[in-house]
Amino acid sequence: MERANGAPERGSAREAIVQAAIDCFYERGYETTSVQDVVERAKVTKGAFYHHFEKKDDLLLHIHDRFMDELLTAMEELRARQLPPREALALLIEDIVVATATYQREYAIFFEQRRNLAAEPFQKVRAKRDQYERLVVQAIEDGIAKGAFRAVPSAHVLAFGIIGMVAWAYHWYRPSGLSPQEIGRMYASVVLDGIAPA
């Protein structure tokens, strides 16, 4: 089976399209990117695209959905370990920073391009995002209930603050400075000291 050297394997088109789309959407945004742009970057044709996807929307939805699955899986695994509150929150913060660095483009696309998704298909993704947020809130409420953290006016607002602090890294993170782990540990120490019981 002598396949010409650079020729793509038959059947690999789908993932190539998704990866190309991630690049394009990250660099130029969803609406600004034409289907033609994506298929050219993926080195396939428009026919191949519409064979694998119904419409352009599906592509964005698929990227969002898979991304949320990755995040949720990591988060559920962490919760399953049943760590004491301080370690749990510290690891959670560290994990999110690492995830932000790893999935930087997907984060950017998720937060910048979600207004381009129709309301209905976005529901499914939003449910997963809500679940994600709930896990962070629970980690904090758990710590407060166990006396590991001081009481705060609102565990939800604190949780959003932590998520923001950490997720914001998608805006500025570059591999040249501190490593994701170092950044995560730094943020965790600030937060843990900040909410330590009096």
Added chain:
Amino acid sequence: MERANGAPERGSAREAIVQAAIDCFYERGYETTSVQDVVERAKVTKGAFYHHFEKKDDLLLHIHDRFMDELLTAMEELRARQLPPREALALLIEDIVVATATYQREYAIFFEQRRNLAAEPFQKVRAKRDQYERLVVQAIEDGIAKGAFRAVPSAHVLAFGIIGMVAWAYHWYRPSGLSPQEIGRMYASVVLDGIAPA
């Protein structure tokens, strides 16, 4: 000078267009919004639009630019007061949360639609954003230098963390819960405790 009741005043079109654009861009994004959408919402015509603006880009640029000016002004005023580090940082955090609540749509547009601006016109806006970030970094470095805050691996990374924590509110803030001031004070107390000297 009896002007007919509902008739818009001559010359008021420009601001009406800008406000309509902020609404549209916030709700549906820049590319998804057509110039036709904007002028219909502003109750003017396409001719009026292209009289006041050269192209669609100008609109987005104008929104970004004016927004950054508002933020920078507030920040410069705060710095001019020369407060001691702890008060300065606390007020800074509180101010940004209040600004986030006040300019929620502009924040969203700034962070979600900036990939739709060509690189060159965006330079001017980016310079202002950089200046803004620099002021936050300085507030932290100043506090560390004066011994009011403990040393951290990177003042820049900490500054970005604080900005993220606070600016993230544009995603979730709703007037029904805690007030912006309360949120700001809560975040400030966590951060100040978190970076207090050992």
Added chain:
DNA sequence: CGGAACATACCGGCCGGTCGGTATGGGCTC
């Protein structure tokens, strides 16, 4: 040989931007 995986040509609509024209009102001249 059948169906999955593509390729290619093409269409119809929308959208940014243009262009020739009109109305309004403030200032200047006499």
Added chain:
DNA sequence: GAGCCCATACCGACCGGCCGGTATGTTCCG
């Protein structure tokens, strides 16, 4: 203060290109 003039502020019909999506043909593999 009457007439004029012209800049500013708008109007609205129109165009050309691009882009999402389709329809139909072709190739490869089991």
